[in-house]
Amino acid sequence: MNRPFKPYPFTARQYPASLPPLQDGVDKIRRPVVVVGGGPVGYCTALGLANHGVSVVLLEADDSVCFGSRAICISRRSLEIITRLGAAEGFLKLGLPWTGGRSFYREAEVLHFKMPMDENQKHPPMINLAQYSIEQFLLDAAERRSDKIEIRWQNRVTAIAAREDGTSLTIDTPAGAYTMEADWVVAADGGRSFLREALGLRLKGASYEGRYVIVDIVLDSARPAERLAYFDPPCNPGSTVLVHKQPSGVWRVDYQLRDGEDPDEAIKPENVMPRVESLLAMMGENGAWSPVWIGIYKANALTLDDYRHRRVLFAGDAAHLLPIFGVRGANSGIDDADNLAWKLAFVVKGIASERLLDSYSTERVAAARENLGYGTKSTEFMAPPSFAFDLMRKAVLGLAVKFPELRSLINPRQSSAIAYTHSPLNAAVPDAEFSAGPAPGTVLPECPLAIVDGASTREGHLTDLIGPDITALYFTEDGAVPAGLAACEAEMRARGIPFALVPLARSGVAASARGRDYTGRLFAMYDAAPGTLYLVRPDGHVFARWRRFDAAAVTGAIDHLLQP
């Protein structure tokens, strides 16, 4: 039973190799930042740097965006970041939003989970979108920023010398080889990172034996997008099968190999097709289908101990490898990029000390360890690493219908925003004054509000007000700002620090208000009264908050952020 393969409903543009102007084989210009790797993480880093006014060269070894089935889920937090990067339109237009999923054991539904979704949210908790589309939309945005971002296709790094004062890269292209000098290098060159290997750095953690076959198919079906998990299904006894709908009629099917199955045999089309056929029959999917792509996957839970090596900063899969279960791979990489871009920009612009970049490593290594913890738990359930996990899973699945209190053990623990609770950047302010709202280190909870722009007002959300700045959210009755706070803003701007004062009004509309709490929910959500002040980093994490404005405290918190 062999079916002819169909191509993906996507055609990647191919780009020729490019070389910069050279002098004796060396790029004439020493670059402030070079990003190695044109994947989601590389593009997000480059777009972030461009947003902060820093020029960047991005080196990509291939001649196009990626091919095949890779990341497929983009989280709400990632959408918030991508919105700030000016690239969200395509994601939201093409991506399939979903809010939950179902798990089945044999023939019974044992879990119907919902991700947090309420009227305050701007974005769905998750969208499904193939990585080639993710990269294409980010590439489109990067090409719109060609004033700051230079992409060099078919540029493969073959050697690196990382020094205390800069980095030399040797690059091979079909048009010839060259070397270049950079003040800073971002290593976003993926799970098999050449830069990581060349610098002798080691990922640490666990690898799991359980293997999953990944099959993309095109299928004619009106079934809605949700995460479907089948444990020990009648169509494939003893296995676990995951199904995700993607845009343009593509469906992603992941199924676990049985113990002792030979991976090389398992991915042969003649062995894959019957399993997909019987799965679709079990699901009641009778539409026409064709295979598109077959791959194999083994879960890893690994990270570097430090994401900074001299002037090389590691991000995404180059820094950590997370299991696919829980969709933390690309999403944590996008969070890395968002954390790194503003810090690197501030250091390049000379308004922050290099120690700010050490906090990138501190915060994101801690985030990776939290992600690894969740990812490991998901993997232990989805690909049991021993007879004991397998036996206990069978017990959970068999009892979950009658005993709902066991169902949380089946929950896939989907990716959610991580708080930098113990970050060295958080201001040392007693937080006990607040009984609700985001504590320092936490991302902003979303809330609808009226955005005031001069004479016009439109409906928007709080995160729309976060630009590439340190933002002061100042809660007021009518938008009026004390003279001391306006002076503080002027002082920051005079020091070259991108600082945005955003007054939020509860009722009135003074000309200076930027947002108005028309739902009446914002002030309660932030435990705010007129006079409350939140300081927010460019990546949307709160780093200080007070009940009342005090100029010395605000200046001190910002100085601590920039010179930690």
Next chain:
Amino acid sequence: MPTMTEAELDTAYTHLCQTMTGLGEARASLFLARFALLAMVRIGDPATLQRLTDAAAADISS
């Protein structure tokens, strides 16, 4: 009756799985029997024990 958070249940579940992994498959049944006995004396309520025993046996399949 004390209640656990989902995270606490998760942690206890993982600890049990890891402990059983360390003991090995040959001793898993005895380990689970000993755990059941300790849980019985801690639960300490005959009617509950009767109900839980019946529930654990109901619809059991290989």
